[in-house]
Amino acid sequence: MHHRGTTFEITLDFLDHALMVRTADGRTKSFELGTGLAVADFDARIHALLGELGVDVNIKEEPFGVPMTTPFAQDVERASWDRGAIARFARVLDWSDSVFEEFSGWFNGKTSPVHLFWHSFDLAVTRFSGRPGAPIDADPVTREAYTHEVISFGFWPGDDRVGDAAYYSYTAPEPEGLRDQPLAAGEWVEWASGSLAILPYEAVRTARAPRTTLLAFCQSAYEAGARLAGWDTTSFESTWCPTPGQLQQLRASAAADFGRTKEPS
Numbered sequence: 001m002h003h004r005g006t007t008f009e010i011t012l013d014f015l016d017h018a019l020m021v022r023t024a025d026g027r028t029k030s031f032e033l034g035t036g037l038a039v040a041d042f043d044a045r046i047h048a049l050l051g052e053l054g055v056d057v058n059i060k061e062e063p064f065g066v067p068m069t070t071p072f073a074q075d076v077e078r079a080s081w082d083r084g085a086i087a088r089f090a091r092v093l094d095w096s097d098s099v100f101e102e103f104s105g106w107f108n109g110k111t112s113p114v115h116l117f118w119h120s121f122d123l124a125v126t127r128f129s130g131r132p133g134a135p136i137d138a139d140p141v142t143r144e145a146y147t148h149e150v151i152s153f154g155f156w157p158g159d160d161r162v163g164d165a166a167y168y169s170y171t172a173p174e175p176e177g178l179r180d181q182p183l184a185a186g187e188w189v190e191w192a193s194g195s196l197a198i199l200p201y202e203a204v205r206t207a208r209a210p211r212t213t214l215l216a217f218c219q220s221a222y223e224a225g226a227r228l229a230g231w232d233t234t235s236f237e238s239t240w241c242p243t244p245g246q247l248q249q250l251r252a253s254a255a256a257d258f259g260r261t262k263e264p265s
Helices: 039-052 083-104 140-145 201-205 210-229 244-258
Strands: 006-013 018-023 028-032 123-132 148-156 166-172 187-191 194-200
Touching: 018 039, 028 039, 083 123, 083 148, 083 210, 123 210, 148 210, 166 201, 166 210, 194 201, 194 210, 201 210, 210 244
Parallel strands: none
Antiparallel strands: 006 018, 018 028, 123 148, 148 166, 166 194, 187 194
């Protein structure tokens, strides 16, 4: 980020359990993260660090996309930091990132970086067809995100609606009949007014070949959405990886593990 002539970054360190602010000229400030540090205290400390470095930017001090609504500066109720759970979460993100990066290399069109969404904490990567999407009635951020056709994939820690952590994929705008398409692994579920392909993290973790399982899930969800939406998939194929033989082997391996032999229609 840039502010008043200074370039800086804010890092949440899941290894040393700390928040660090580092400027481009080498200055650093940090504080420890742990149970007992309330959201309000976290908010005050980060502003203090930014102030000491001369980059105290304005922050909208309100939760977004989550059930709680207490402004950060007033939230003294939430003060948990489970080091064990956070370390496991970091390992899952690291492994999932490596698979999503490989999967991104299979696509020759416009694709987003693998990135962590700032409010829902899901790790995501998105492919674009290059064609405009249908206008949607939503908030300005969401409208901008879906101005063009997308097929997205990600890892999500889960919530009360889906329960445990899972991998997901969706196509927007959603073509008719998407939920009837076969997946190499996982299932389609109804989500809001559309469909979401869901593969539980536990199914990947305990699979004979976790990487193959996740790649097969992503590839089959992409093929289903792109085929029904009429994407020019041939022009989006990588010229070297994966080969048709590798894709066939990927599908066969996943089909054998999950007992699925139905071919896409």
